[in-house]
Amino acid sequence: MRDADPRTVLGLHRSRHERRLLTRALDLGVTAIDTSTNYLGFHSHEVLARMAGDLLPKFRLSTKVGYFPAPDRAEHSLKPRRLYGAVEQAARVLGREPDVVFLHNPEHSLHEGPAHGREALAQACAALEEAASNGLCGAWGVASWNPSPLRDLIDATTPRPSVLMVRAGLLVGIRTLDAADTVAAAWGLDQGAVWGMSPFGGSTNAPVWDRIDPRVFLRDSNGLSRIQAAFRAAYELPKVGALAVGTDDPAHLGDLIGALSRQVDGRAIDNYRNLLRDRMPGQPA
């Protein structure tokens, strides 16, 4: 049994939701799990409560609201009453209040211009803030796959989340990296309050992982695989305090944890960000 390490969050987006994965995660010191109302075909909460209700109190549990089942296809919504109801339902179905509830990809519902967007985002955040202050969850956050549209919508009156979750890792473009930093700064969140997600872009089988060697981003990569190095480097792109990663294989989770103690080469990361920026359209060749 390893000591708990809050830097790794086991993400359940693609997970089969097997109990053995959760027990092994606890053994490895991974004591945070991240799910969402819509994971496992909108059954994640119910399945977690059924197969691991006794384990859930041992985890820091985060989930997301804002993506709702609908007759034709699921839909995003920022309607405050709907969001508040979804938090109530999450706590009821899980059998415990989540530690964090994220507003799920609010950028999907912000297409009607900046004035509307600013108000819609603020009201949605206020609904989650109210849910947290009424004890339906420990804290609330914002999870955004594409934070760029949020940049201009946050001002001093926008309720401030405790956690911002953004895409992280070597597959994230410079606009998204910069937008994540801008949004975190606009809300006054430090690195510890920013979580990364999806460090492999959803799959380690994608051809890109055979074509690059992320070990160049580490000071000491002796004995590490490319995947382990990509995971470690993802904590720096952008700088995050925790990283949500998906796996159904406890041995894979162990491999990832094994990379956490390695030092990142800050200069290599800075050079990489500069390289990405130089290649942005509109930059001199």
Ligand SMILES: NC(=O)c1ccc[n+]([C@@H]2O[C@H](COP(=O)([O-])OP(=O)(O)OC[C@H]3O[C@@H](n4cnc5c(N)ncnc54)[C@H](OP(=O)(O)O)[C@@H]3O)[C@@H](O)[C@H]2O)c1
């Ligand atoms: N907008 C949002 O809110 C949002 C969107 C996406 C993701 N997320 C969060 O981020 C979490 C992770 O994202 P994700 O699952 O999409 O993508 P990911 O973590 O980038 O990739 C998951 C894939 O990586 C593989 N993998 C992990 N460790 C490995 C290892 N040591 N060796 C080889 N393969 C390895 C897994 O395969 P195996 O099962 O074979 O290990 C799995 O297929 C989600 O579960 C969720 O919590 C949030």
